[in-house]
Amino acid sequence: MSKSASIVTFIGSKESSMGKTLLSHLQALLLPVIGLLLFLAVWNGVAKTIDTSLGQFPGPAQVWEQTLTLVSEHSAQREKADAFYARQEERNAARVAQDPTYEPKIREFTGAPTFFDQIWTSLYTVMIGFLIASLIAVPVGIVCGLSKSAYTAINPLIQLFKPVSPLAWLPLVTMVVSALYVSDDPMFSKSFVTSAFTVSLCCLWPTLINTAVGVSNIDKDLVNVSRVLRLKPLTHLSKIILPASIPMIFTGLRLSLGIGWMVLIAAEMLAQNPGLGKFVWDEFQNGSSDSLARIMVAVLTIGAIGFVLDRVMLMLQRMVSWDKNSVLR
C-alpha cells in the first residue's frame, strides 16, 4: 500500500518537476519575445511623434522596408557586375584581335560596394585590428603580470593612453600612414590601414590589463608545483600560466573585441574605409527621405554583429578553457 502510494507520490512529484522545467523553458523563450514585441510597439509609437527635417523618425515598418530595399539593391548590383564582366570579356577579345601583343586583364567590377560588401569589409578590418592588438597586448600583459617592476614601469603609460578616444588618434594615424605607407601598387588601401591601426590602438588596453591581472593572480599552489618540478620557463608558460589565466585573458579579449567594433564604426566614418561606418556617414550626407531608416538598419546590423562576435568569442573560450565546469556567461 505504502509502495504504491510512494510510486504515485513519486510520479506526482516527477510531473510537477517536469512541469517546472517546461515552465522555465517557456519562460526562457517567451520573455525575450514579449520584451522585443513591447520594444517594437514603443518604438513605433514614439517614432510617429518625432518629425525631423529629414522626414518622420523611422519606425519598425520603414526599417523593414529599407532592409528589403538594401537586399534588392545588392542583387541588382550583382547583376550589373555580371554584365560588366561580360562586356569586359568582349572588349578584351576585340582588342586582342587587333593588337595580339595586348595581355588581357580581368579587372574587378568598378561599381560601388553594396551594403553586404560593406559589412564584410567592416568585419575583416575589425578582425585585423583586433588580431594586431591581441598580438601586442597578450605578451605585454603576461610580462606585466609576471614582473611587478615591469608593471610599475608600464602602468602609467597604460593609464595615460587608455582613455584616448579613437577620433583623437585618427588624424595622427592618417598622417603617419600617408607618410610611411607609400608604394606604387599598394596591397591594402590607406583607409583600411588607418582604420585597422586605430582599432588596434584603442582595443589593446582591456586585453593588456586583464591579462596582467589574470597572470598575476594565478593560484600560488600552481606556481609552487612548477617550482618543485623545476619546469623550464617556456613549459611554465605553456603549462601553468596560460591555462590558468585563460578566463581573464578571454574576458579581456571579449571586451577588446566589443570596443574594437565600436571604434571601427567611428574610424571608418572619418577614414572613409568602405564599411558600415562609411555607409552611415554617406547616408547622412545624402539627406534623402530614406536616409534615417537606412541608418537605423545599419545601427541594428552593427548591434547584431557585435552580439554575434561576442558569442563567437564565448564559444572559443569554452573550447579553450581547461575548467569545463566553470560557468561562462
Add this chain to the structure above:
Amino acid sequence: MNQYEKFDGVKKKLKGIVSALALAVSVSGVMSAGVQAAEEIDWPEKEELKFGFIKLTDMAPLAIAYEKGFFEDEGLYVTLEAQANWKVLLDRVIDGQLDGAHMLAGQPLGATIGFGTEAHIITAFSMDLNGNGITVSNDIWKEMEKHIPVEDGQPVHPIKADYLKPVVDSYREAGKPFNMGMVFPVSTHNYELRYWLAAGGIHPGYYAPHKGDTSGQIDAEALLSVTPPPQMPATMEAGTIYGYCVGEPWNQQAVFKGIGVPVITDYEIWKNNPEKVFGVSNVWAEKYPNTHLRVVKAMIRAAMWLDENNNANRPEAVKILSKPSYVGADEAVLANSMTGTFEYEKGDKRDVPDFNVFFRYNATYPYYSDAIWYLTQMRRWGQISESKPDSWYMDMAKKVYRPDIYAVAAKALIAEGKAKAADFPDFDSESGFKPPQSEFIDGVTYDGTKPNAYLESFGIGLKGDTVL
C-alpha cells in the same frame, strides 16, 4: 576597394575565355574596324582609374560617362568615389590616391599659385556652367522681405544684396556677428557670394596670407567660413550660419526641409559663369597623356548627352544621380533644379532652363578668360597678396587651363563621328578669351585681356599696389 569573392569564379571564366579567344580572333578581324577608338589617340597607358567627386548635381558628367559606358568605350575602367570634402579631394589628387577629380574651377588655380596645398594641377575640361545658389535662413528672409520690391505678389528678381544690407547692419549693431557659409576658400561659391555681397555694399572680408591670416575675415561686415556642401543645411538649421552659397541640391534641400529660402542663383550674378572643372595633377597628365585624352573624350560625350535635345535626358540623369552612391538626395529635390526650373521661396518656382548647363554655349571648353576671372577675384580679396602684371595672369591661366588637350580630344570625337564640328568652337581661330562680358549683377564689364583694369573698376576690393 570592392570585395568581390567572384574574383575566383572570374579566374575560371578567364581560362574559358582564352580558348574562346582563339575562335574570336578569326571572327573579329571583320568587326575590329568599328571597335578601335581613334586613329589618332593611342591605347590608354593606365586603364584602371579612380576619380573623386563631391555630392553635388554637377558631378553628373562623371556619373553619366560611367553609367552609359562612355569610359568603357575608351578602354577605361573607372571607379567613382565620393569624397568627404574639397580639401580631402584635392589632397588625394595631389598625392596620387585619385587619378583625377570633379573640382571647383578655382582649385587648380589656387593649388598652382600656392594658396593652400601647393601642386601643379591642370584642367582640360570644364564640367558645367552655373548651378549655384545663395540661400538665407527663414528669419533673415523675413527681415529682407521688408525691403524687397514686389510685383504681382512675387518678389522682383534678381534680389540684390542691397536688400540684405539693412539686415546685416542691424545684426552688427546688436553685436551679433553675421556668419555665412561657403564651401572652400578658392571655390566659385566664395567668389560669387563675395561678388554679390560687395555689389550690395557689404564688405565680405580680406585674406592676408603673407601675414598668416587665411580666415578671410579682415575688415569683414559679413563673416564667411567654410562648411562642406552636404552639411550646410544642417549648419544653417543649427543657427551657426545665417546663409550660404552652395551648389545643388543643397539650396532646394533647404526649401524642401523648410529651413531656408534661396534668394538668388549664380546665373543671375554672372550669366553663364564657369563652375566646375575636371582636374588632374600635371605630373599625372604628363605620365598618361593618352589616358587623359580618352577621359576628356568620354566626358565630352557625357556632357553632350546631358544637354541633348533641349535637356530631354535630364529626368533620366536625375534618376541616376539619386542613387546613394552618387548624390543620393530624393529625385524630387534633384529634379527641382536640373529639369529647367528653380524654386526660390516655397511655392515660388520659376523657369530657369539654364540653371545647369553642361554642353551648350561651349560650356566644356576651358577658356583662359574664365581662369583669369578667378585669379582677379583672388587678388580682389587678398588671396594673392600683391599686385601682379597682366602678363602674370595670362601665364598662370595658360599653365593651368589646357584647351590644347581639349581640342585634340574633341577632334578625335569629330573624326569618329560621335560629335559635329559645329558643336565646338573653331579651334583654329579660338584665342581662349571670351569677348567682354557685361551680364553681371552690378553691371561691371569683364574683359579677360585686361585683368588689372578690371580690378580698378570695383568699389570694394583690393586694387593697384595695395598690400594689406
